[in-house]
Amino acid sequence: xxxxxxxxxxxxxxxxxxxxxxxxxxxxxxxxxxxxxxxxxxxxxxxxxxxxxxxxxxxxxxxxxxxxxxxxxxxxxxxxxxxxxxxxxxxxxxxxxxxxxxx
Numbered sequence: 001x002x003x004x005x006x007x008x009x010x011x012x013x014x015x016x017x018x019x020x021x022x023x024x025x026x027x028x029x030x031x032x033x034x035x036x037x038x039x040x041x042x043x044x045x046x047x048x049x050x051x052x053x054x055x056x057x058x059x060x061x062x063x064x065x066x067x068x069x070x071x072x073x074x075x076x077x078x079x080x081x082x083x084x085x086x087x088x089x090x091x092x093x094x095x096x097x098x099x100x101x102x103x
Contacts, residue, residue: 007082008082010074014074014078018071023047023071026068027047030048033066034065035051035066035067036051036052036067037070038067039070039073040070055073055077
């Protein structure tokens, strides 16, 4: 399985399992364990209280603790990865075309 197919499978799985209570389970697990929760928005960060950490900040230097990933953060990471892979594939194809090769 190609990387992009794997990422698309994860994306489709996360989307199809929206509104099933995953964030509530993640919140409960985080509160019980003190685990960080990687999230994307300020609203999510507030929802996960002091354990919420934005994926857009520098994550080095934090205390070592377990971590969980909220669905929206996972979806954001997967979607950005798919976009970047597709963009890189376009660049490679254009370079190959320019150099007279085809994939």
